[in-house]
Amino acid sequence: xxxxxxxxxxxxxxxxxxxxxxxxxxxxxxxxxxxxxxxxxxxxxxxxxxxxxxxxxxxxxxxxxxxxxxxxxxxxxxxxxxxxxxxxxxxxxxxxxxxxxxxxxxxxxxxxxxxxxxxxxxxxxxxxxxxxxxxxxxxxxxxxxxxxxxxxxxxxxxxxxxxxxxxxxxxxxxxxxxxx
Numbered sequence: 001x002x003x004x005x006x007x008x009x010x011x012x013x014x015x016x017x018x019x020x021x022x023x024x025x026x027x028x029x030x031x032x033x034x035x036x037x038x039x040x041x042x043x044x045x046x047x048x049x050x051x052x053x054x055x056x057x058x059x060x061x062x063x064x065x066x067x068x069x070x071x072x073x074x075x076x077x078x079x080x081x082x083x084x085x086x087x088x089x090x091x092x093x094x095x096x097x098x099x100x101x102x103x104x105x106x107x108x109x110x111x112x113x114x115x116x117x118x119x120x121x122x123x124x125x126x127x128x129x130x131x132x133x134x135x136x137x138x139x140x141x142x143x144x145x146x147x148x149x150x151x152x153x154x155x156x157x158x159x160x161x162x163x164x165x166x167x168x169x170x171x172x173x174x175x176x177x178x179x180x
Contacts (some may be wrong), residue, residue: 004047036069086113
């Protein structure tokens with residue numbers, strides 16, 4: 001059996017499996033917590049050790065579903081790299097005060113999102129946190145403050161971005177001590 005190799009994502013950055021298992025639609029799979037754990041173990045056995053999440057996946061439910069499975073065998077946490085994303089705020093029944101879907105890269109929202117993700121996933125830290133989408137109102141200094149606070153608290157090991165243009169990436173990178 002061929003296993004998937006690991007690749008280093010950035011200088012001093014994490015190593016990910018070449019293939020990443022996404023959990024965007026986990027709520028649609030109709031699995032019990034035990035079946036979710038078995039699925040996780042199966043792809044880890046193949047070498048797919050990096051898992052992709054976002055706070056909004058499954059309208060804020062997929063991280064919880066994953067966490068329920070992971071909680072059945074906490075030793076699996078040491079065998080995987082957890083990536084999650086934040087900054088998209090979706091309107092709906094769970095967030096009745098929000099009137100418009102929007103992006104929010106404020107320090108308070110990033111920190112709150114990470115704390116919520118950790119609680120839902122039932123883990124102590126994330127291997128990587130990504131800003132999910134570019135926010136036209138992003139204050140790069142404020143994002144850097146959030147990243148620094150989360151790193152110092154031991155809640156996130158590495159940071160990155162998703163869907164950013166090279167210029168947006170460079171702007172945020174210019175405010176950080178470690179590579180995205």
